[in-house]
Amino acid sequence: MNETTTGSILTTEGVPLKVSLQKAERRNKIRAILLVAPLLLFILFTFLIPIGDMLLRSVDDSYINTVFPKTFKEYKKWDRQDLPSEELYKTMFFEVKDSEGYAIGKASTRMNYAKSGWKSLLKKSKRKFKKIEEGPYKEQMIAIDKKWADMEYWKAIGVMVDATTAGYYLNAVDLKYNVDKEVVRQKENRRIYNHTWFKTFKVSVLVMVFCLMLGYPIAYLLSTLPLKYSNLLMICVLLPFWTSLLVRTVAWMVMLQQKGVFNNLLVMANVISDDSRFKLIYNETATIIFITPILLPFMVLPLYSVMKTISPNYMRAALNLGASPMHAFYKIYMPNSVPGVSAGCLLVFIIAIGYYITPELVGGKDGQMVGNWIAYHLKTTLNWGLCASLGAILLAMMTVLYWAYNKIVGIENIKLG
Amino acid sequence: MFKLIKATFLGLIAIAFTASSYADITFVSWGGASTNSQQKAYIDTWSKGSGVTVENYNGGLGEIKAQVEAGNVTWDVVDVLPDQAITGCDEGLFVKVDQSEFINDMVVPPVSDCVVPQIFWAYTAFYDKAAFPGKKPKNIKDFFDVKKFPGKRGIHTWANALIEMALVADGVKASKVYDVMSTPEGIDRAFAKLDTIKDHVVFWSAGSKPLELVSSGEVVMALAYNGRIGAAVLSEGKDFEYIWDATVLEQEYLVAIKGGNEKEALEFMAHASTAQALADQAKYIPYGPMRKSSIDIIKKGEPWFIKEGGNIDILPHMPTAPKVLKRAVIADPVWWADNGAEVSERFGAWKGN
Numbered sequence: 059m060n061e062t063t064t065g066s067i068l069t070t071e072g073v074p075l076k077v078s079l080q081k082a083e084r085r086n087k088i089r090a091i092l093l094v095a096p097l098l099l100f101i102l103f104t105f106l107i108p109i110g111d112m113l114l115r116s117v118d119d120s121y122i123n124t125v126f127p128k129t130f131k132e133y134k135k136w137d138r139q140d141l142p143s144e145e146l147y148k149t150m151f152f153e154v155k156d157s158e159g160y161a162i163g164k165a166s167t168r169m170n171y172a173k174s175g176w177k178s179l180l181k182k183s184k185r186k187f188k189k190i191e192e193g194p195y196k197e198q199m200i201a202i203d204k205k206w207a208d209m210e211y212w213k214a215i216g217v218m219v220d221a222t223t224a225g226y227y228l229n230a231v232d233l234k235y236n237v238d239k240e241v242v243r244q245k246e247n248r249r250i251y252n253h254t255w256f257k258t259f260k261v262s263v264l265v266m267v268f269c270l271m272l273g274y275p276i277a278y279l280l281s282t283l284p285l286k287y288s289n290l291l292m293i294c295v296l297l298p299f300w301t302s303l304l305v306r307t308v309a310w311m312v313m314l315q316q317k318g319v320f321n322n323l324l325v326m327a328n329v330i331s332d333d334s335r336f337k338l339i340y341n342e343t344a345t346i347i348f349i350t351p352i353l354l355p356f357m358v359l360p361l362y363s364v365m366k367t368i369s370p371n372y373m374r375a376a377l378n379l380g381a382s383p384m385h386a387f388y389k390i391y392m393p394n395s396v397p398g399v400s401a402g403c404l405l406v407f408i409i410a411i412g413y414y415i416t417p418e419l420v421g422g423k424d425g426q427m428v429g430n431w432i433a434y435h436l437k438t439t440l441n442w443g444l445c446a447s448l449g450a451i452l453l454a455m456m457t458v459l460y461w462a463y464n465k466i467v468g469i470e471n472i473k474l475g
Numbered sequence: 476m477f478k479l480i481k482a483t484f485l486g487l488i489a490i491a492f493t494a495s496s497y498a499d500i501t502f503v504s505w506g507g508a509s510t511n512s513q514q515k516a517y518i519d520t521w522s523k524g525s526g527v528t529v530e531n532y533n534g535g536l537g538e539i540k541a542q543v544e545a546g547n548v549t550w551d552v553v554d555v556l557p558d559q560a561i562t563g564c565d566e567g568l569f570v571k572v573d574q575s576e577f578i579n580d581m582v583v584p585p586v587s588d589c590v591v592p593q594i595f596w597a598y599t600a601f602y603d604k605a606a607f608p609g610k611k612p613k614n615i616k617d618f619f620d621v622k623k624f625p626g627k628r629g630i631h632t633w634a635n636a637l638i639e640m641a642l643v644a645d646g647v648k649a650s651k652v653y654d655v656m657s658t659p660e661g662i663d664r665a666f667a668k669l670d671t672i673k674d675h676v677v678f679w680s681a682g683s684k685p686l687e688l689v690s691s692g693e694v695v696m697a698l699a700y701n702g703r704i705g706a707a708v709l710s711e712g713k714d715f716e717y718i719w720d721a722t723v724l725e726q727e728y729l730v731a732i733k734g735g736n737e738k739e740a741l742e743f744m745a746h747a748s749t750a751q752a753l754a755d756q757a758k759y760i761p762y763g764p765m766r767k768s769s770i771d772i773i774k775k776g777e778p779w780f781i782k783e784g785g786n787i788d789i790l791p792h793m794p795t796a797p798k799v800l801k802r803a804v805i806a807d808p809v810w811w812a813d814n815g816a817e818v819s820e821r822f823g824a825w826k827g828n
Binding site: 160163166170174175176178181248249250253315317340418423424436437438439440441442 | 534536562677691692814821
């Protein structure tokens with residue numbers, strides 16, 4: 059063996075080949091990164107940062123600590139048995155009185171989640187404290203509003219003294235901190251979220267199943283018909299995609315309401331009597347009936363693209379070898395279409411679980427899903443912490459499902475087209 | 476050719492700059508007959524600036540808070556409910572306004588420092604006369620009595636006004652409603668009353684929906700915004716009848732969003748809250764002006780409501796008419812700002828279970 063193999067191989071310039079190769083590759087790598095950089099930044103700014111912000115909001119409770127730092131410090135000394143001392147009243151008094159701008163307004167919105175009533179109490183106090191010049195403050199505060207003598211209000215502060223809180227997550231699953239900061243179940247008449255989670259899940263699964271049942275034959279037909287017919291059918295499948303979601307939903311409403319076309323026809327044909335009309339709208343059934351056709355294309359398209367690639371020769375061969383049509387379908391066609399089925403199911407399920415507008419319009423009293431509560435708290439109560447935790451739970455659920463799916467079916471088996 | 480393009484381009488820039496000295500504003504309201512009346516009463520007559528863009532929303536402070544927090548304010552003037560006016564002003568989402576012009580002319584004092592007066596509107600029950608050929612429902616008790624008047628009821632998807640109405644239907648005096656609501660037992664009592672109609676309700680969330688539900692016969696009675704009922708009766712000739720009992724009277728205000736085109740917004744708001752503007756709005760929708768002098772203008776001008784083939788007296792259709800007021804509940808925005816979230820969750824649980 060000569061020297062070059064025991065040492066390193068050199069290029070013509072005398073640089074080791076390994077180094078030179080690395081250099082060339084590094085240049086390529088940088089070029090590749092620069093090429094994807096705009097997309098990467100785009101995803102970072104429009105996707106990752108907002109989601110990160112949302113996740114932070116779901117545990118963040120720091121604002122209130124900046125408004126009442128001294129009070130909260132003093133609060134930790136309180137024994138929680140009797141009304142607080144004059145000292146705690148005094149710090150509270152000055153932090154309310156001397157607060158600037160909108161601090162009290164914003165803080166009171168947060169405090170009102172812990173105990174209803176804080177909002178007006180602080181607003182009123184802020185206005186009236188200006189007239190109080192000197193102590194003792196306890197009696198004067200109670201004279202302004204007797205809520206200041208209510209232990210419940212003072213105890214409610216206890217759940218807010220830390221800068222981070224799990225409270226929003228607890229609320230999102232019908233739990234809460236009681237005034238002693240122990241985790242307890244929400245009052246029975248306020249328990250809504252567990253029920254809603256279950257329903258959201260149920261509706262999504264049912265929509266997925268119905269989409270599969272309806273979409274499979276359609277996709278099969280599309281993939282086996284001659285091109286000139288299948289194109290026409292394809293347009294029929296895609297047509298709803300080009301119509302506004304609202305228009306479609308309202309059109310279905312006209313068809314399905316109790317005095318609507320569908321029920322009228324049945325009554326006219328004497329299939330049902332006038333007072334036993336089907337309730338196909340404003341309930342959970344309606345949510346399922348309305349979402350299914352809207353999401354159907356998301357099932358048909360991946361199915362179609364997979365079925366198109368299944369050669370008809372496989373089926374012919376199976377039949378030729380003596381399998382019954384059912385058996386051949388079960389053993390040959392179905393396994394081949396699994397990538398399309400899983401892609402369609404995953405797609406439909408993910409879209410359905412976050413659905414908002416259709417349940418809002420036709421869900422009525424029991425067809426509301428988690429999305430509706432997120433929208434409600436986002437718009438009306440401004441409890442964005444709760445919105446964020448509901449959203450984060452939804453995200454976590456999807457991630458777990460995706461992981462389980464990957465373990466069972468394998469993500470490489472998915473085919474979207 | 477190139478020169479021409481260049482000249483046009485420069486010209487356009489020049490136009491853009493001269494126009495920007497007085498910005499357009501975006502006015503956000505509730506849509507339908509309600510926005511239509513605002514359009515005719517004070518948007519069409521607004522001559523400053525180059526225009527007002529009108530957008531619709533469904534209430535709530537969510538969008539506004541998002542815009543202000545992100546520093547990307549696209550709404551300038553928004554039509555809000557009083558509890559939102561309180562919260563938004565406290566949290567610094569709205570601009571404070573000079574109220575000296577109208578403060579002594581208002582029927583009730585303004586709920587916050589950020590608002591200019593608009594109208595009183597009301598949740599009220601109504602039905603189509605054709606639905607009850609025999610005995611007709613007279614009061615809110617009848618609305619809650621599904622034995623005496625069988626059939627579905629249309630109610631809205633949130634708790635406001637429903638709690639008040641349920642309590643009055645259960646025998647509480649209209650003037651004592653908020654005293655009862657401030658006790659836990661009072662809320663229990665309201666929900667117990669709501670339970671009696673639970674299996675007979677259809678929910679709506681958009682203001683035009685209850686009219687549709689009643690017209691199509693989907694429900695026999697519904698709660699709705701009185702102005703929508705009035706507009707349907709007065710302009711479209713619908714045969715609806717109000718049930719003026721336990722009518723829940725709500726206020727409505729305009730606010731300017733902080734960080735928007737504040738100067739123009741405030742000028743527009745001053746224009747939109749003159750006694751004449753508020754009176755003019757009642758030509759197109761039967762909502763009650765919040766300024767006393769607007770009512771005087773209407774009284775002198777009756778028949779006030781504009782209709783082809785002869786105008787109609789508007790005062791009897793207003794929620795502030797004396798005979799209505801006698802049996803009405805005046806909504807307390809402070810109670811709702813405090814307890815709204817808690818009661819709403821309970822209402823949600825009631826709806827869903």
